[in-house]
Amino acid sequence: MEYMDRSARFLRPYLVRDAARRTMPLGLxxxxxxxxxxxxxxxLPETYMSNKRNLLNMxxxxxxxxWTLCLLLPFIGITTYHVTRSVAVVVRRLSALLVGTAIWYSCTGVFLYIEDLTGSCYKSVAFDVPLKExxxxxxxxxxxxxxxxxxxxxHSFLLSYCALITIEEMAVLHIVNISQNSRMHTVVNGFFLALSFLTMIxxxxxxxxxxxxxxxxQKLFGTLAGLLAWYGTYKYWYLTPLSPGLPPERTSWSARKSNRSL
Structure with missing residues (x-):
């Protein structure tokens, strides 16, 4: 557990602070x-990573x-309830994952449609003999x-989008204060480290x-689609009342000031 605490304290300045959210789009x-x-x-010469069947890709x-959904679902639920003590707020915040799923599904469908619309069939990979039938x-x-x-x-779309929304959701740790001796402290740290590891991947x-x-x-359009999906939700729509809202970042902690921060 001590190793987990040290790892979490080391990563938080790089992944939780506002600077991480500001620089991530430009970094991508x-x-x-x-x-x-x-x-x-x-x-670069051909390497293991240039093979589409490498383990990380497969x-x-x-x-x-x-992966993103499976880790963000419990993380958002646990941290939001710990901060707000409101099931309604938790449900509202979890709906952001439904929005993300709809965006992923819709963009994937649009990409496939564009490829279908702009393409032609050929007999070989040299693309010299068309098969118009x-x-x-x-x-x-x-x-x-x-x-x-x-x-x-x-890949450019989904990986940039997943990294951006994960960084946004981890911002809640600014105000999550839990006693180091509690089981909740270990659980939240575990999810934070798993999400951090996933973001690095x-x-x-x-x-x-x-x-x-x-x-x-092709990579530019994919990346811009990921950035646009993130900006349209977290920087625009989620600021409005009729939306899943942003992760809670301000609350009263007068009753918990004696607890040690994560």
Whole structure:
């Protein structure tokens, strides 16, 4: 438990403070642009991470929203109830995950539609012999062909979006004060460390995508979609009354001043 406490205290200044939320969007754009420069002007040799079947891609990135959802759901529920003591507020805040799921599902569908709309089927990966009898990607792939369309990077979108909303939700730890001797302290620290670890994976795989996969424009549109989804919710809609609202950041702690901060 002591190791967990030390790890949480070490990570909090980097992931919980307001500076983290302010710099994360620019940091993501910087990672994307830096990775694109490397890919175009100083391409790296093939490595384990350039293989789409690497473990992080297969078991984390391909189910990134499921991982994010499974950890944020109890984290938001526990911390929000601890701060507000209101089940209604907890339910309202958890609805942000429904909004996020709708955004993920809708954007994925739009990306697939754009790829279908802008693409054509070819006999080989050289894209030199068109197969006009297969007008969409599904038919093309079933026939053993190769579809070439504008494939907006779903990885760039989802990984940037997951990292941004996780950082936003962890801001509640500014005001979560729990006795170090309580079981709740261990539980909250455990979820915080798990979310921190997950965020590191998302950032690393986001950069890996920029270095090894997709064209610049495909990664740019994917990243901008993630940034727009985050900004439209946490920086605009969630500030209004008819919304899930932001994580609670101000409350009265007069009855808990004697407790030690996480």
């Amino acid at each position: 754009l910087g990672l994307m642009l830096g990775g694109c420069v490397i890919k175009e002007w100083a391409p 078991y984390f990135v391909k189910v990134a929203w499921a 297969h007008p969409n990607k599904l038919q093309c792939l079933k026939a053993g062909g190769f579809w070439n369309g504008f494939d907006i990077s779903g 998302w950032l690393w795989m986001f950069f890996t995508t920029a270095v090894y996969f997709h064209d610049f424009s």
